[in-house]
Amino acid sequence: MAQILSLSGANGVSDIHIEAGLLDRAGAVIGETFSPSRIHIVTDSTVAPLYLDRLKQQFALPVSETVLPAGEEYKRLAAVEGIYHDLLASGMTRKDLIIALGGGVTGDITGFAAATFLRGVSLCQIPTTLLAQVDSSVGGKTGVDLPEGKNLVGAFYQPRLVLIDPNVLSTLPDATFADGMAEVVKYGYIANREILDLVAQPDYKQNIETIIYECVKIKRDVVAIDEHDTGLRMILNFGHTIGHAAEKLGNYTALTHGQAVAIGMVCAMHLSALRGDADLSAPLVRLLQQIGLPTELTYDREAIFNALLSDKKKFGATVNFILVREPGRAEITPIEADALHEFIKQL
Ligand SMILES: NC(=O)c1ccc[n+]([C@@H]2O[C@H](COP(=O)([O-])OP(=O)(O)OC[C@H]3O[C@@H](n4cnc5c(N)ncnc54)[C@H](O)[C@@H]3O)[C@@H](O)[C@H]2O)c1
Structure with missing residues (x-):
């Protein structure tokens, strides 16, 4: 319809x-x-x-x-x-x-x-x-x-x-479809857990129209509040901070954008756990693997942190991380660069 x-x-x-x-x-x-x-x-x-x-x-x-x-x-x-x-x-x-x-x-x-x-x-x-x-x-x-x-x-x-x-x-191609699914999973975690339930179905592609609609609705709502990306729109970057760093280290050829975002989302979940919040990584890893996306960060942690420093320059001494509090709810969380350095070493 x-x-x-x-x-x-x-x-x-x-x-x-x-x-x-x-x-x-x-x-x-x-x-x-x-x-x-x-x-x-x-x-x-x-x-x-x-x-x-x-x-x-x-x-x-x-x-x-x-x-x-x-x-x-x-x-x-x-x-x-x-x-x-x-x-x-x-x-x-x-x-x-x-x-x-x-x-x-x-x-x-x-x-x-x-x-x-x-x-x-x-x-x-x-x-x-x-x-x-x-x-x-x-x-x-x-x-x-x-x-x-x-x-x-x-x-x-x-x-x-x-x-x-x-x-x-x-x-x-399947790999290009999977790339887009990384963004779909992102929307589920930041704003609507029902998207995750739909994607977890073995025949989720049958529901792709509904999945697209739910994702676009989230993007529409976020952009309506922050069209020029000065605040809330940052929430759409869940998985993208470490994802961009990984993409850069792979010279934009080793990983596709969706693959990098998938890895970045898993890292962000680990980071939440390291900060003392609930560890939500296991169901995310299962879902991404089912879609055919990678979940392991293989790059040197020091190199990842250095690649992140360009973000740090943008925001001063802190890096704005998007952390998921529970599936369907995320928050923009400023993390001190020194603390982030320690967390990234432990990822
Ligand atoms: N403007 C934004 O808000 C925003 C948000 C996210 C990403 N981006 C940008 O989007 C780009 C990535 O987009 P993408 O992943 O769609 O890449 P893309 O446009 O390169 O498409 C991927 C490949 O799929 C092919 N293709 C497209 N439609 C097809 C179809 N129906 N059947 C078969 N092949 C098809 C394309 O020719 C291309 O080879 C990046 O440049 C990124 O910066 C922009």
Whole structure:
């Protein structure tokens, strides 16, 4: 059944539709929301042969496209500039519409292009990975990487429309699906334990539409309170602090983002236990293993702590850690860098 969630942001309201089969009705839903003269679709080289024509054929107006090479290594300013040139070549104006069709990389690049081209053009996100459906397509963070680090250039820019069709996940490689599941588990632990109960079922993929809806609802609620990431939105970083450090130590190739987050969540649970709180790690480890995600931190603890220091610089002498008090409830917890150093040695 179609579910619609709304999010009010600084640049207007986003409507988020979730429904199996929605890709084949996207043209109609887009027609109810926008009245552009032209549409430009940005996608990548893996998604284009799977879904681009199915989307394009639904529009009676002129549709142009940019097909980016697939992969995080292409999430660069050069990709954004290429989109600007294509937009100009096809005669796009501020009244027209840009659609991002793809995973988080396509969504982030396209969102940034839409935020900045002619100082802002309407944007529709059609996310095609689980990660993009439960996380990156919602909330308005857009941007690209620099050689110095990930997501260093960007803008907050809400898509006017997000169309989530769980059926497109059927073509995802298992490992890419599992990556998105790390974020799903994260949502369960920080805000809604019922998601964990659903994921623990052996046939949980049958309920993926409900799972996506529950996750998006959490993201919507958090972003509605803290759109520009100055406080509560940090709660979405459960597992990401040590996860980012592990990802960095593996040069962003040894571990995928979801794998790093899975390990980071287990470490955060151990850290809670070391601070004297209940040890909630065993059921989390079981769930992640069932999904096919790693749970062991294999990097040198000193190197992990050093990688964390870049976070420490951001927050002064303390690092903000997201700790789970009980499944479904987490808190932003500042930890002194020296104390954190001792905990990390014991992980
Ligand atoms: N903006 C945000 O709030 C936010 C949040 C989390 C992550 N991100 C960003 O998201 C990116 C990661 O996103 P991702 O994991 O979706 O990566 P991705 O976009 O690279 O997609 C992963 C792979 O799956 C392929 N793919 C996409 N949809 C497919 C489908 N339906 N069938 C088969 N293959 C498909 C893609 O071509 C790509 O090769 C990172 O750059 C990260 O920084 C952004």
